[in-house]
Amino acid sequence: MPEFAEVADGLQMPLAEAMRTQRAVRRLRVDPVDDETVLELLRLAVKAPTGSNAQGWEFMVVRSPDVKHQLARLNRQAWSLYRRFARSRARGDLGQARILAAVQWQADHFEDAPVIIVACLQGRGFPSNMGRTSHYGSIFPAVQNLLLAARALGLGAALTTLPLWSRTLARRTLGLPSNVTPCAVIPLGWPVGGGYGPTSRRPVEEVTHLDRYGNRAFLGLDGRVEPS
Template sequence: MTIDELLTTTRSVRKRLDLTRPVPLELVRECLEISLQAPTGGNRQGWHWIVVTDPDLRKAIGDYYARSWNTYYGSGSSAASLYAADPERVKIQERVSSSAAYLGEHMGDVPVLVIGCISTPGGLPEGNQAGLWGSLLPAAWSYMLAARARGLGTAWTTLHLAYESEISELLGIPGNVRQGVLLPTAYYTGDTFRPAPRQPLDEVLHLDRW
């Protein structure tokens, strides 16, 4: 596929993750090797990647994730609750929420869970933390792009962070390393990915001033 096609059709895959087909670790390593080429502040490269394939560990993480999803959905702030005044957008939001609910039920069944982390030797900075997370999140997106190019589906989620301490203890993650994103990874079923509906550019573009 072209670069533009890759960039515009890499979607969060949830219901279409193949939960029965094993994913070779070497394929995951290829995607992570590409992710390490992403920019990072001061060239610190403080990222760490936890690749979880052990069924018991995946189930434990999935249980925490399900608890977090249920709390999130019950709060009324999930995708299905947004844009109620826009009938067309409501349909999209309902599909997103249904897809997210499916992942909430099946996170522990996904064959590979990748957790992107970053070193925080002095703890989390006060105020705007864009400098810190900006050194991890581009690499995570690169991983998702590389996975898409290899026939793998992923989904960007941070709901597990409600139980970050518990998951860190489960996986032996040091206290000075913080989790930033969870990327469930599996082969996907079907291949009908296309650009998603988005706001018109002119509604969000500001030239010189707001």
């Protein structure tokens, strides 16, 4: 499997191309991912902004089969509850059904990912809305940087939160102190199939409002909502 030096050029990928083709890659090979690759992803992750530039992030790099197995168990527990709801919502939608098949594959092979990153934040989270927004808003930009860098290297990655359904169990699994909050779990590995590609998203004109909510002026005259 490639070492970092062999794939490093991938980081020259144009930013817009990386953004357009970054998606959840859940089917991963068991082949190793070297430390230098992981550290380069994290070096790019920590270029992200944080509230007050606090940089209260901490990253767990999980390689231990035992710890991976425990994270896999937590993921399966949450997935086994959520699956029924997700399947009934996806009924008749082929795209959704494909995603759920990939989520199932990931649940069945979670511990086989060569490395799993857990992005954490110092602090327990805040009771107030503003505090909460700023708190969690201080880790997901870094997570997205990491996902984009993984995409550029051709390394499969997917953002998951199901394994964190119990913070207490997640903290226990990782040996985290009570003032460090796990926020995202990202299995990493070389993709089984093609991996990355175009994503489908709602048209931006449909979700963009001018000045006041409901004024979807960018939909234009053909849109469903007339500009006011």
